[in-house]
Amino acid sequence: MARAQIIQFPKILDPRGNLSFFENNDQIPFAIKRIYWIYDVPGGEVRGSHAFKESEELIIALSGSFDVVLHDGKKEFKYNLNRSYSGLYVPNMLWRRLDNFSTNSLALIVSSISFDEKDYIRNFDDFKKYSNEIK
Ligand code: TYD
Numbered sequence: 712m713a714r715a716q717i718i719q720f721p722k723i724l725d726p727r728g729n730l731s732f733f734e735n736n737d738q739i740p741f742a743i744k745r746i747y748w749i750y751d752v753p754g755g756e757v758r759g760s761h762a763f764k765e766s767e768e769l770i771i772a773l774s775g776s777f778d779v780v781l782h783d784g785k786k787e788f789k790y791n792l793n794r795s796y797s798g799l800y801v802p803n804m805l806w807r808r809l810d811n812f813s814t815n816s817l818a819l820i821v822s823s824i825s826f827d828e829k830d831y832i833r834n835f836d837d838f839k840k841y842s843n844e845i846k
Contacts, residue, residue, distance in 0.1 A: 715781055715788065715801050718769070722796045731796040733769070733821075740800060741767045741823040748773075748819050752812040762806045762832040764841075767823040770809075771798035775816025782806040782835075784842040792818075804845070806838050 720731040720738055735742045749758055770779055776793035783805055790799050791811075798821075801807055809818060824830060832838045 715790075715799065715805060717790065717797055718800050719797045729796070733798075739769050739798075739821070743821050744824050745822040745826060746819065747822070748817060749809070750817050752777075752816065754812070754814070756810075756812065758809040758818075760806070760808045760833075760835075762838045762842075763803050763830050764832060765803050765824060766827075766830050767803055768801045769798045769821040770801060771795065771819045771821075773817045773819045775813040776811075777809055777813065777816050777818060778811040780808045780810065782808075784839045804842060806832075806835060 718733075718739060720733050723730040733739050752758065770792065772792035773795050776791060779790045779792060779799050779801070781788045781790070781801065792799060798819075812818075832841060
């Protein structure tokens with residue numbers, strides 16, 4: 712399985728304001744199928760406690776900051792995202808939770824598949840079981 716990792720995007724510095732970008736299969740390791748974003752998160756709320764069977768994602772803090780907590784069934788890894796010029800690549804089959812959102816934070820999430828509820832594993836025990844089965 713590919714590993715979760717922080718990806719730095721190109722940064723075009725400009726006195727008029729900076730610009731960053733990524734493209735399909737370039738800068739990021741998959742073809743983009745869908746983009747969604749999470750915003751107006753009340754203080755203390757948690758999003759996305761689930762895993763995906765197939766979908767890979769790239770998560771970017773376009774504004775503000777939040778934590779992405781990943782669990783591979785054995786260990787937990789925490790990433791604090793707070794820069795608009797880098798993102799966290801999250802391969803499939805990792806339990807993932809987003810929390811500790813700052814005021815006015817904006818989470819942009821790029822996915823490798825169209826929305827499909829069947830791709831979700833929403834129960835942590837099911838995730839651990841399925842994770843062991845496919846190893
Ligand atoms: P969900 O992924 O469960 O959000 P979270 O895990 O952060 O709580 O999505 C919440 C709801 O939004 C769920 O009913 C499915 C719907 N949804 C879509 O219709 N399309 C999408 O692309 C996404 C991500 C969610």
